[in-house]
Amino acid sequence: MSNPYKSVPIRSYEITPKDVYFSRRDFIKTAGVIAGSVALAACAPQAVEFTDEPASTSGVLKTDELGDPANSLKDITNYNNYYEFTTDKESVASLSKKFTTSPWTIEVSGMVSKPRTFGIEDLLSLFPQEERIYRLRCVEAWSMVIPWNGFPLASLLKQVEPTSDAKYVRFETVYRPEEMKGQSSPFYPWPYQEGLRLDEAMNDLTLLATGIYGETIMPQNGAPIRLVVPWKYGFKSIKSIVKIELTDKMPDTLWASVAPNEYGFYANVNPDVNHPRWSQASERRIGELSRRPSLMFNGYGEQVASLYAGMDLSLNY
Ligand SMILES: Nc1nc2c(c(=O)[nH]1)N[C@H]1C(S)=C(S)[C@@H](COP(=O)(O)O)O[C@H]1N2
Ligand SMILES: [Mo]
Numbered sequence: 001m002s003n004p005y006k007s008v009p010i011r012s013y014e015i016t017p018k019d020v021y022f023s024r025r026d027f028i029k030t031a032g033v034i035a036g037s038v039a040l041a042a043c044a045p046q047a048v049e050f051t052d053e054p055a056s057t058s059g060v061l062k063t064d065e066l067g068d069p070a071n072s073l074k075d076i077t078n079y080n081n082y083y084e085f086t087t088d089k090e091s092v093a094s095l096s097k098k099f100t101t102s103p104w105t106i107e108v109s110g111m112v113s114k115p116r117t118f119g120i121e122d123l124l125s126l127f128p129q130e131e132r133i134y135r136l137r138c139v140e141a142w143s144m145v146i147p148w149n150g151f152p153l154a155s156l157l158k159q160v161e162p163t164s165d166a167k168y169v170r171f172e173t174v175y176r177p178e179e180m181k182g183q184s185s186p187f188y189p190w191p192y193q194e195g196l197r198l199d200e201a202m203n204d205l206t207l208l209a210t211g212i213y214g215e216t217i218m219p220q221n222g223a224p225i226r227l228v229v230p231w232k233y234g235f236k237s238i239k240s241i242v243k244i245e246l247t248d249k250m251p252d253t254l255w256a257s258v259a260p261n262e263y264g265f266y267a268n269v270n271p272d273v274n275h276p277r278w279s280q281a282s283e284r285r286i287g288e289l290s291r292r293p294s295l296m297f298n299g300y301g302e303q304v305a306s307l308y309a310g311m312d313l314s315l316n317y
Contacts, residue, residue, distance in 0.1 A: 062133055062147050063133070063145075064133045064134065064135060064145050065133075066135075066299060068135070068145050068285070069145065070133055070145045070146065070147050070213075071144040071145050071146065071285075071286055071287055072287070073212065073213050073215075075144065075286050075287055076144060076146055076212060076213075076221065077093055077212075077218050077220055077221065078090060078093050078220075079144075079286055080092035080093065080220040080221065081138065081234065081235070082096065082182075082220060082222070082239060083182050083185075083188060083192070084173065084180035084182045084183050084190075084192065084239075084240075085099075085180055085181065085182050085220075086181070086182055087182070092220040093218075093220045095181065096218075096219035096220045097219065098179070099179055099180070099219040099223070099240075100176075100179060101219060101223045101224040101240075102120070102224065103119065103120075104119070104120045104224045104225070104242075105117050105118065105119050105120075105242070106118050106120075106123070106225065106241055106242060106243065106244060107242065107243050107244070108156065108157075108160045108243075108244045108245075108246075109243070109244075109245055109246075110166070110170075110245035110246040110247050111162060111163045111165050111166035111246040111247060111248065112160040112161055112162050112163060112166070112246050113160070113161040113162075113163060114159070114160045114161050115160060116159070116160055118156075120210070120224050120225060123151070123156070123208070123210070123225070124210065126155075126159070127151035127152075127155045127156065128151065129149050129150060129151060129210070129211065130149070130150065130151060130152075131147055131148070131149055131214075132147075132148050132149075132150065132205075132207055132228075133145060133146070133147045133148070134146060134148060134205075134207075134228060134230035135230060135298055135299060136228070136230070136234050136237065137233060137234060137269050137283060137294065137298045138233065138234040138235075139233040139234065139235055139263070139267070139275060139280075141278060141279070141280065141282070141283045141284065141294075142283060142284045142285070142286055143283045143284070143285050143286070144285070144286050145285075146212060147212060147213050147214075148207060148209040148211065148212060148228055149209065149210060149211030149212065149214060149217075150207045150208050150209035150210050150211065150225075150228065151207070151208055151210075152204055152206060152207060152208075153169075153201055153202075153206045153207065153208050153227065154201070154202045154203070154204065154206065156208060156244075157169070157201060157202060157246075160246075162198065162246050163246070165248050166198055166246040166247065166248065167197065167198055167247070167248045167249075167250075168195055168196065168197055168198060168246070168247050168248070168249065168250055168251055169195060169196050169197075169198060169201040169244060169245070169246055169247075169251075170193060170194075170195045170243075170244070170245040170246075170247055170251035171193060171194045171195065171196075171227060171238045171241050171243070171244055171245075172191050172192070172193050172238075172241065172242060172243035172244075172245075173191050173192040173193070173238055173239060173240050173241060173242065174191065174240050174241075174242045175190055175191040177190075187258075188254060188258060189252075189254060189257050189258070190254075192238060192239075192254045193238070193251065193252060193253060193254055194227070194235075194236055194237075194238040194251070194253050194254070195250065195251030195252075195253055195265065196229065196236070197307075198246070199307055200229070200304075200307060203303065203304060203307065204303070205229070205230055205231065205300060205303055205304065206227070206228070206229055207227070207228040207229075207230075208225055208226070208227060208228075208241075209221075209222070209225070209226055209227075209228045210224060210225050219240075221239070222237075222238075222239025222240050222241075223240065224240070225240070225241055226238060226239040226240060226241060227239075227241065230298055230300055231268060231269060231297040231298045231299075231300040231301075231303075231304045232266070232267045232268055232269060232298075233267045233268075233269060235255050235263065235267065236267050250265060253265060261276060262275060262276055262277070264316065264317040265316075266308075266313070266316045266317060267317070268297055268304075268308070268313065268317075269294060269295070269296070269297055269298035270296060270297075270313055270317065271293065271294040271295070271296060272296075272313075272314070273313065273314050273317050280294055281293065281294060282294055
């Protein structure tokens, strides 16, 4: 059986500092031990060259609460992780162009008093859209600042009334291999799934996004609706959601089932806990040349640190 992802190139490049650089030989050694060489390659640092350009076409510079400018729409829509299409970040945009996003429904079920299937139009009319400019920090040590449009996940959850037994929320991406070539790979347990603890899901920062820069969200960013959890590594922010289930068990997640020692359930951005194959101490903002230190909880500690009081975050990574 041939692994189509085996050939995903691992490029070292000159602007990667020593702390993040890892050799191809070391990678192969590690990957061989984990899950028999499943394609973890694409979750490794890769080379990117992006041009710096104005973050806004409207002339109004958008910045996050730390004063960092938003990335350009071009960067946000041309450098993507979306394994259902491809592991090549710069090809997701072209391969997802014809992805069908309408009609679309999300089934919300499990431990709730009022299970319900929502059409996208229902969600847009029920919940006022807000703009939230969040940093997205990928586990691969790059980041972007993205002006999302959407509404808090909590608003949706309150509608369906979680029962007192519900402790976790499980999310599922659409399974549609005819449109998503990457789903033909036998090396990932499709459909993509993710999970949050209920209190994380209810936190006001946690967003369901349907737009970027005031425009309808593009397929490559998870159209028509995706999760955004800004204090966690990007892989928690699951795209193109069709199912949300309330449960009393910690949900399995795609990345934890592929490599549990590398991708934990919590996945909080934590510069003190390195990925087994590279440092998490710093990150490269797409569009910038020098690296910047990574911030605990991606800089959202004031809002979320209390959720983890008393937990050992090196064990709960
Ligand atoms: N269904 C699905 N959701 C996904 C992914 C994926 O491969 N499939 N990749 C994740 C990862 S690793 C990251 S970093 C973010 C990237 O979001 P963006 O492409 O909108 O920047 O999406 C996350 N959500
Ligand atoms: Mo990521």
